Amino acid sequence: MLADYRDTIYHCLKCGACRHAYEVYEPICPSGMKYGFDSHYAIGRISLARAVLNQEVPIDAELMRRIYTCTSCGACDEQCHEAVGVDPLQVIEELKWEAVESGMIPPEVRDYLKHMNVHGNPYLLPQEERGAWASVAGVPQFDGQEYLFYVGDVGSYDERGQKIAAAVAAKLMGCGLELGVLGAREMSDGNEVNRVGERGLFEYLAKANIEQFDELGVTKIITLSPHAYHAFRNDYPQWGGRYEVMHYTQALAQALEQGKLTAGEARDQRVAFHDPCFLGRHNAEYDAPRLVLEAVEGLELVEMERNRNNALCCGGGGGNFFTDLLGAGPLSPSRVRVREAVEAGAQVIATACPKCFNMLDEAIKAENLEDSLTVRDIAQIA
Amino acid sequence: MPEAVPQTHELYEEIRAVVGAEHVTVEEFARRAYTRAPFYAVGGGGRGKIPGIVVRPGTTEEVAAVVKLANRTKTPIVPKGGGGSVSTFPPLYVGDQSNILVDTHRLNRILDIDTTYMTVTAQSGVILSQLAEEVSKHGFHTYTVDVPIHMDTVGGVLSGFLGGGEPSDMATSGTMNNYLLGLKVVLPTGDIVQTGGGPGTNIHQPRFLHREAGSSDMTGMFVGDGGSFGIKTEATFSIHPYPKVFMLGITDMGSRENMWDAFRELAATDPYPYTRLLGFHQQDGPWYFVHVIRAHTPEEGELKKNILEKICHKHGGQPATVGREILQIANMFSARRLGQQALPMGSTMTYFGEALIPMPQSLEYLDDINALLDETVGDLDIYKRIDFVVPYLRATTITGILLYFGKGTTRDEASQRLHEKALGGMERLFTEKYGGWTETHQGTSLAHSASVWAPSYKNFMRTIKKALDPNDIMMPGLWRI
Structure with missing residues (x-):
């Protein structure tokens, strides 16, 4: 229940550290970056959660349409741990749960859940x-x-x-x-x-x-x-x-370490690895994918400015891959991300998540970057 | 019952035509998200007025067009930077429910970094950490506020008291205002003006080198105005080569008398052997100094350190071995992030009475605010209270109490009590004794600062405000004039 997170909600200082990646000073919240208004950042969502908690506003589908643009990427948590020590994502996901319980969810989420219930996919x-x-x-x-x-x-x-x-x-x-x-x-x-x-x-x-x-x-x-x-x-x-x-x-x-993986060759390819949020930030695995890529002969691993714990989400998490509540456009995180890969000098953006792959692949087309950038899964490179 | 909030605004269609539909909203939840002030200020954390419309302009011209529209309907405008006003974000009390909140975050481009003329020009919505980072890539430094560098914007800090909060080298640097060379401002009429001695004011100057354009320092007029003289959209600062040697130290000064004797002698030493000095103590604990020394060479650093240590030692100071807790407190003042993570979840912090005080009155002021604290909120669950005194340039200090409430006091309770009792007491202290200064951004203390203006000065300010803002739309009521 949201009330269980009262302390967390009230611990938020409204400092706005959740907006930017600490070390690289770049926007880090996918929905905030796209929409810009405070209500699309953790800082505003915590305010809205507080308003719900204090019964100043009801939970309704319009409020939740805003909340559901959160991709659960955990970037706000990552920043807030440094600054204040709050997990804003817990509060945001608790709001989502309360919305489901009360039936006040946007139609896109309702349809997704219906398909999962009826078809299992x-x-x-x-x-x-x-x-x-x-x-x-x-x-x-x-x-x-x-x-x-x-x-x-x-x-x-x-x-x-x-x-x-x-x-x-x-x-x-x-x-x-x-x-x-x-x-x-x-x-x-x-x-x-x-x-x-x-x-x-x-x-x-x-x-x-x-x-x-x-x-x-x-x-x-x-x-x-x-x-x-x-x-x-x-x-x-x-x-x-x-x-x-x-x-x-x-x-x-692990196979590489045991000598069981013979990594392939890449012809002078510069590859940037896009950290999937649920591998990186949520589970702190940043090295394994890079170890595999670095073993590929002729492959030069480059880093995008936002990487590892400060990686920018592709926009596909938190159900958005299916509901698309975050929406398209030049400021959609996947498009920003592929532009960042190009800026890093990458010819290939590698990832290790089929959702990220799809998001980035579509973004490359939308940005007309097919001639200069391709997305590959690590297994398709190594 | 949930409060009924209007979902329309008479200027919506016209503002949308100016900035585009994606950058303006009358949607209730978007507007509500702007109503909470940061807590870390006395009276902060409360809920303010819900703006009638939120607009995110991307250019100076868009800002000007919005301001012109507001003039037609005499609708109040509240410009917003990072939203970190230490003494309460103005929407809490400025204007009414038709307010146009101008969120400046889209004005986020660094327009020019010139290493020959040593200047940087940035839009006003640029976050200070971004400004510092970009300038540092060119091997230079900007003097910006240290905390909270990740939320404050260029326009926000310049609009605040002194044109900035506490930079990391505040003992010697002063605030950002000292490095400001020129501003582009949208006046309350919607006209655009460029200040400073550079392009836009002086036809022969290709770059900004100084504030004066052969006239009064009109740049300074907009510094610390709380946004009531106009909306800043661009600022040019000088940038500086930065000494590479950084030395940090902590000294146990023992008693308050020892600390103060050393403090005064250090402040009277020229040139300063340090760039930052912080004196603090926790309840009955000893007074500590945290100092920062910057130098171009290790030898210079050692020399400064020797001078500093000699003075401290003369007054009883000893190099300190301190635990994690003291380091966390020290970090509260020097880290680039707020230190709430040091607190148990559910508790909160505030700066109680943090103010710019003439050095001879600093300790007396500290006693006064401690008494005020005891009298007004002393019965609440207080987890920790830390007195601090920080030199600001030569004969001034920033003095106050860092106050941590424990979980036994909810934030609403603390906020309400601070607002109802402590804020009034503090205002009395300033208006009756210390002259109306508090270290702040553009929040409530600008209002009580104005309350100590002499009649002639108040009249002067009223005249300027009226001339610039005939319809009184820009932050109306901020100064209560």
Whole structure:
């Protein structure tokens, strides 16, 4: 309940540190950067939460339309820890939960949740098609292998996501890892459902996944998506789901260290790595992807100005990948991000998240940068 | 019952035509988000008036067009920078519900850094940390406020008291105002004026080198005006090569008498051996000095350190070995971020009575505000209180109490009590004894500063205000004149 966060709300000094990245002095809040008004930054959202708490304003769909432009990227938390010691994101996500509880959510969020409830995925596609890509790619079904390769909604249904999933699986298997996928048996990990505040559905999905994992004897999971990695690692243990969870870049970095990964070659490519928020800020994994990239011969790793804990979100988190409440335009974070990659001298923007991949790929087209910049997943480079 | 808030504004369509639909809003939630003041000030943290419309202009010309529209309907305008006014953000009490809040954050471009003439020109919505960073990339330094450098804007600090808060080298540098060379201002009539001795004022000057354009220092007129003489849209500052040696030290001075004797001698030493000096103590603890020394070479640094240590030692000072808590307190004054993270969640901090005080009266003032604190909020849950005294140039100090409330006092309770009791007492102290100065931005203390103006000066200010702002639309009532 929002009331449980009263102390946090009142601890906010209104200093505005949540607007900018401390070390690089650049805008860091995706929605604030795009819309500009205080209500799109944590500073304003905390004020609005306080107004809700004090019953000065009701929770309604219009208020929440503003709140839902938050991508749960955690950049405000990162800045506020340094400045004041508050976690604004907790308050924002609590508001989302209260909105779901009271039914006061924007239609885009309602539709997303409806699709997740009815179809089990946001693409409205049949469950049987979930593992179709794996059959084509020759990735085996999970049958007691050492690792479950968990793919998630985007990797299973989205065309670009499927290609990434296939590349990752091939790379992992090439390292000698024994893995299998759940295919048509796979269910959504629920991380985005949780992020938009539908905690009941998230709990249902988590428990269903845990039950299935346990029935199948899953003990080690490699995830394609940082979002699933986050949910399995941080949320599932509360319901007894305790597994050895790795993001695939961590598995590749481990394989590299063990001499099992022979990284490929790149012809004099300058590559900038875009840190996915749920791998970096939320789980503090910044090195594994860079280790893998640095092992590629001929690849020059360059850094964008906003990197690691100060990386700019692509705009796809917090359910926005499906609801698009943050919207398009020159100031959309993904477009700002690809321009930043170009400024850093990159020819390739590498990432390790199928959502980020899609967002950045679309942004490159919108910016007419196809001739100078491409987006690749790490598995498609290494 | 939730308060009914109008969802329209008579100038909406016209302002939208000026700045574009995405940069103006009458939407209730957007406007509400601007109504909270920062807490870290006496009387702060409360909820103010909800502006009638919020506009984010991107150019000086857009600002001017909005101001002209406001003149037609005589609608009050509140310019907003970082929103960090230490003594309460003006929308809390200025104007009415039709207010046009001009959020200057889109005026965020650094227009020119000239290393030959050693100047930087920036739009007024530029955040000070961004300004400092960009200038430092060219090997130069700007004297900006230190805390909170990440929220204050160029226009905001220049509009505040002294044209800036506390820069990191405030003992020797003074505030940003001292480095200001010229301003571009949208006057309350909507006319645009450039001040300073440079392009726009002097046809032969290609760059700003000094404030005077062969006339009075009109740049200074807009410094510390709280935005009531116009909206600053651009500012030019001098930039400086920065000494590379940085030395920080803490000295245990023991008693208040020891500290003060050393303090006065240090302040009377020319040139200063330090760029920043902070004296503080916590409740019954010893007084400490935190000093910053900057120098071009290690030898120069050591020489300054020796002078400083000799004076401190003469008055009983000893190099201090201090724990984390004292370091955190010291960081509150020198770190570039606010130090609320040192507090238990739910508690809060404020600067109680922080004011610019003539040095001979500093300790007396400290006693007065401690008594006021005891009398007004002393029964609340106070987690920590720290007296501090900081030299500002030669014969002035910034003196006050850093006050931390514990969890037993809610922020609303603290805010209400401070506002109802302490603020009045403080105003009495200033108006009856210390002359109406508080170290602040453009908040309420500008109002009580005006309350001690002599009749002739008040009349002078009223005349200027009336001449510049015939419709009284720019921050009306800020000075209560």
